[in-house]
Amino acid sequence: MTWQGWLQIALFAALITALVKPLGGYFARIVEGTSRVQRLFAPIENGIYRIAGVDPAEEQSWVTYALALLCFSVAGIAALYVLQRLQGLLPYNPQHLAAPSPDLSFNTAVSFVTNTSWQSYAGESTLGYFVQMAGVTVQSFLSGATGIAVGVALIRGFARRSTHTIGNFWTDITRITLYILLPICIVAALFLIWQGVPQTLGAYADAAALDGGKQVLALGPVASQEAIKLLSGDGGGFFNANSAHPFENPNALTGMLEMLLIFLIGAPLTNTFGRMVGDPRQGWVLYAAMMAMFAVGLAATSAAETAPNAALAPYGVDQTHGALQSGGNMEGKEVRFGPAQSALFATVTTASSDGAVDAMHDSLAPLSGLVLMSNMMLDEVIVGGPGSGLFGMLLFAIVAVFIAGLMIGRTPEYLGKKIEGNEVKMTMLALLVVPALILGMAAVAAVLPGPLASLNNSGPHGFSELLYAYSSGAATNGSAFAGLNANTAFYNLTLAAAMFAGRFAVIIPVLCIAGTLAAKRIVPPSSGTLPTHGLQFGGLLVGTAAIVGGLTFFPALALGPIAELFAK
Amino acid sequence: MFALLGGGFAGAVAYIHACVRLTGADNAVIREP
Numbered sequence: 240m241t242w243q244g245w246l247q248i249a250l251f252a253a254l255i256t257a258l259v260k261p262l263g264g265y266f267a268r269i270v271e272g273t274s275r276v277q278r279l280f281a282p283i284e285n286g287i288y289r290i291a292g293v294d295p296a297e298e299q300s301w302v303t304y305a306l307a308l309l310c311f312s313v314a315g316i317a318a319l320y321v322l323q324r325l326q327g328l329l330p331y332n333p334q335h336l337a338a339p340s341p342d343l344s345f346n347t348a349v350s351f352v353t354n355t356s357w358q359s360y361a362g363e364s365t366l367g368y369f370v371q372m373a374g375v376t377v378q379s380f381l382s383g384a385t386g387i388a389v390g391v392a393l394i395r396g397f398a399r400r401s402t403h404t405i406g407n408f409w410t411d412i413t414r415i416t417l418y419i420l421l422p423i424c425i426v427a428a429l430f431l432i433w434q435g436v437p438q439t440l441g442a443y444a445d446a447a448a449l450d451g452g453k454q455v456l457a458l459g460p461v462a463s464q465e466a467i468k469l470l471s472g473d474g475g476g477f478f479n480a481n482s483a484h485p486f487e488n489p490n491a492l493t494g495m496l497e498m499l500l501i502f503l504i505g506a507p508l509t510n511t512f513g514r515m516v517g518d519p520r521q522g523w524v525l526y527a528a529m530m531a532m533f534a535v536g537l538a539a540t541s542a543a544e545t546a547p548n549a550a551l552a553p554y555g556v557d558q559t560h561g562a563l564q565s566g567g568n569m570e571g572k573e574v575r576f577g578p579a580q581s582a583l584f585a586t587v588t589t590a591s592s593d594g595a596v597d598a599m600h601d602s603l604a605p606l607s608g609l610v611l612m613s614n615m616m617l618d619e620v621i622v623g624g625p626g627s628g629l630f631g632m633l634l635f636a637i638v639a640v641f642i643a644g645l646m647i648g649r650t651p652e653y654l655g656k657k658i659e660g661n662e663v664k665m666t667m668l669a670l671l672v673v674p675a676l677i678l679g680m681a682a683v684a685a686v687l688p689g690p691l692a693s694l695n696n697s698g699p700h701g702f703s704e705l706l707y708a709y710s711s712g713a714a715t716n717g718s719a720f721a722g723l724n725a726n727t728a729f730y731n732l733t734l735a736a737a738m739f740a741g742r743f744a745v746i747i748p749v750l751c752i753a754g755t756l757a758a759k760r761i762v763p764p765s766s767g768t769l770p771t772h773g774l775q776f777g778g779l780l781v782g783t784a785a786i787v788g789g790l791t792f793f794p795a796l797a798l799g800p801i802a803e804l805f806a807k
Numbered sequence: 808m809f810a811l812l813g814g815g816f817a818g819a820v821a822y823i824h825a826c827v828r829l830t831g832a833d834n835a836v837i838r839e840p
Binding site: 300301304305306309313316317320341344345464541646661664665668719735739741744747751754755758 | 826
């Protein structure tokens, strides 16, 4: 790898680590209602509560919190579905794009409300500006806020004692949207506009091509959608090429900003967790565990992508780094970014639940494909989506203390809360949902002739395309391996089901854990308590996640990327 | 499609109730003073 590639990784790691503490503190003050910013904008916040009929002082049990979240999300799916179906009648549609089909509209609605952003369509030829702004972008904000709210509710479960409540869903999403997502997105959108990302309601432009022909340049309100696409863990591109399109991601600087935005909430939330439970070291352990797993994945993808493409070697193609080219495996990559940033971006986007892409994942080396799928199959606990990464990692923390408790013959405790049957049952339920969806649905699709006809490749690579699609859907990532024509009734509906279940069948047990933990007393630590703020617990946590993920998915991965890796 | 969405919603509500039955966690709503 070139020194520029190393510098890029070092800069990214340094910047995101430097932001963990200040942003984590800010997020904690916002969700606890103690920030000065909040007092400044109190009239706006209180006005929203008055219009919505919400009493911000009312606390909710986990069941009420879950029902509020569910009703809000289902209403969001219905609204986005109707908006798409009525697209032909709506304003700001200068290209006069027709309404998408019912199954595609349903898939898209579920996709954006579940924070997945799987796209079976090309944005520039399917959705008008009104649907992009009032539908897709709005749901990007709300689904991101919903994930953060669930993460915060689980933190309250650990932090509170002897209570039946875990917060107020309406207050949480209002504050998170107003004080966290909106301010960051406004700044990021302005930065992107400065760097050349379009923000217009005008029609597509005609440009003269070098061969004398005419080329239509798709435009639109891109910058405002781009910012939240990355920050919310959503990842759905305005254009089909996503962040590989020069109007979404014009240069290496915006590429770096986009990667930082993807981690900008998930990483600092570990610090928010540490602060709210009264021991910041607990948050740093989670962050260190996340970064350790991230480093292993990044080392593999960087090594695989900066090495020459073996398929081109017999033809004598020059793939070495020089003044005129990046070198390495350039198939499916943007020359503006090269293999080093593409490997970093691909690892960041699957370690988080974002799913934005700046390179063709179908063209990555088999080892890289293996890493990306493994990241998603671990339910994206390596930073993960806003909130969802934190609660995913806390689920593995519960399993880790449970295993440690079994080894030493003592009732497991985590942060002073006894981990008993109820918590373990709900944890297993949440952790088993995603594997069951991925493996079950991929197995069904792999034996039916119709779904198989949608694959561009046969053999292990074709199976990888299939496995990647259901991993991306059930883990609410949304990135596409591509090479799979997913715009069929079968894929639209089964992927919608995977996204819906992969989101809510995990969130509900997580909120239940928050409820049962909040009702418990906090037991003071004793000499027999397993310390959870040090390297030993960090290692146990990484080991638990790796072993659980490895045992669950190794057979399926062996049929896809691993078989491809060892094929002659 | 609305029938599918309704089915998903009903399934999720049933799932919440299953979690309540499994854990015995109740549905008390408390107002802060």
